[in-house]
Amino acid sequence: MHCPPPATPDAVPFFTAQGAAFGLDLSACIQRVLEQGQFVLGPQVRAFETAFADYVGAAHAIGVANGTDALTLALRALGVGPGQRVAAAANAGYYASTAIAQTGAAPQYVEVDEDSLTLAPAALAQALRGADKPAAVIATHLYGRMADMPALAALCAQARVPLVEDAAQAHGAILGGRKAGAWANVACFSFYPTKNLGAVGDGGALTTSDGALAQRLRALRQYGWQQRKYEVALSGGMNSRLDELQAAVLLAKLPHLDAANAARRAVAVHYNAAFAGLPVRCPSRLDESHVAHLYVLRTPRRDALRAHLLAQGVGCEVHYPIADHRQPVRRAESAFALPVTEAACAEVISLPCHPALSPAQIGRVTEAVRAFFSQGGAC
Template identity: 40%
Template sequence: MIPFLNLQALNQRFEDEFQEVLRRVLSSGWYIHGEECGAFEAEFAAYCGVQHAVGVGNGLDALVLILRALLETGRLQPDDEVLVPGNTFIASALAVSACGLRVRLVEPELSRFNLDPQAVEAAIGERTRVILAVHLYGRMADMPALAEIAQRHGLLLLEDAAQAHGARLGARRAGAWGLAAGFSLFPGKPLGALGDGGVVTTDNAELAAVIRSLQNYGSPIKYQHERKGGNSRLDELQAAFLRIKLRYLDADNQARHDIARRYAKGLDRRLSLPELPTEGEVHAWHLYVVRSEHRDALQQRLLKAGVQTLIHYPTPIHRQAAYRELGGLSLPATERLSEQVLSLPIYPGLSAQQVDHVIDACNDFAAIEPNSSVREH
């Protein structure tokens, strides 16, 4: 069986280095908010090309803390509206709801899976204050277009970069386009810890300071609490592991890109394939997502051929019980994607032979399903 993601093999590459830093952290006696976390924050900020990075407990917390900091500083008010892609993971919407803000779902571009700038423009209303751009599957949203829209309408532009570590447009990486960005460091992400973790990036010193306060009980100084904060901290051991993996991130992203190119060259065009990045663009390839009108049958055929796949995401946000208040919403593009998308294996260490086996299994299915292509509407 070709696993969808082989985390054991991915992390065993660094076992000797992990053992070394484990001994270092253990012997330090300092396990929260110490030198390792501070060093990771500085290194990740430099990597993204921003002034500040704040390590937090997970990717959801990263988004919540950004929005809470904006509320604390008066740049947002309760019940303000945030534009969120309809086809993202539910965490993007949950962060908005957790802060007492309104979720407004917006359709994606079918070709890129990311926010459609025209749909964003059309969705802006009286209470709209934020555009939350999600770099879905590792490809950056159209940030120049979204930044222009945000500036023209006086909106805040934020990034959900949970899947896009190392992605960039031109010289600017994910995490350096909006006022702030939230990253997940969940183990399966392009830059993944060996447990939960997250990080916020920003060039705004005030925002970074408020987030640091909120993630540590609202306390900039021990036992002095300026805000009603919480506890969302990146621990020393995970930070030490992440410092090692950050050094290999670009090489790992290149490995994913090479696999994506092999898929693009070999897969039958009766499947709808993701676009390869344009010149000057780097796609992190967190996921390689094809589309088929017979997605479920394709998934079963691949499973029988020894290929594990996943669906990201089978039920859109507005059809989830948690968002039953949005149940009457019609989002045709989002709904179509939820019915058609299938994620194929893509990760460093996947051999050429394994990739070719996935290609052959997909093409065998396409050959016997003459109507397996995706029709655009």
């Protein structure tokens, strides 16, 4: 659900491209690529892949065209295909479901944890029992908060089922001393412009410490070429390459990511303090495992609050209003009982939370939310 931008001159935007630039002159990055004259799989991509792998703590990073392609390629490289099932959450925007469908497999939706809204270990344990196990599991880090990777990874290892991290919303998050992207067989990142580490267009990457898997991924991102150009050695290949322009921008921004994440987290902490005592559910555990990609409140009065915020010039979004198993393309076949997932989809609303917010803008957001509830929650 996309909220239209506020119309008032002093509106608080949900996202700004200027703020996402981290104060850098990104035009210089672009000019450098134009001057070098190589635009696909060149030195900027190689340099970014090396830097990003080092940052995540993985042996390999493979740049691709976008985050959804990364998920699709991860599943294909793991051998997932028609007739198989992939376990995933159903409250994260249908991106994992899209990737699963592109492999010919079917989703097996698993309930999420009431607090984190990420895969519930107990529910996954149930899905992994018996001989009829899913071929893979996708664990999505949602809103900037990492899923319970120690528990999920242990369950998948015990069941001998490969685990994929969807880390598109958790660049730089750390749990148990390990960053998002370093926990699973393979991890997937999006560099869509609104992400914590965003490009100036689409972009994505995979990280893994499995050398053979990395080799398959590099081949699959480029038609299935493995040893020689134009010789297709692997089926299921795609044309999905991170271009030099995006890699140059990401390479310049990467050293500033941790500071930007800290700024986001500070905004979230301020909101939590300001909303204490209100009849809303605020994000919990705002430590280093949560990089505040989104600041998401939960309230049964979500739609009325949304209308109020827009009238007050405060940008907002809803991430995400329709559970995957309730999407029109799946509604007729849905047999999943996911009450926590469905309740969350009906209540979540995202407030502005990015490094470019000024103290005055943060104050306007908090005042607008508090005013709504002081008026009884009526628009």
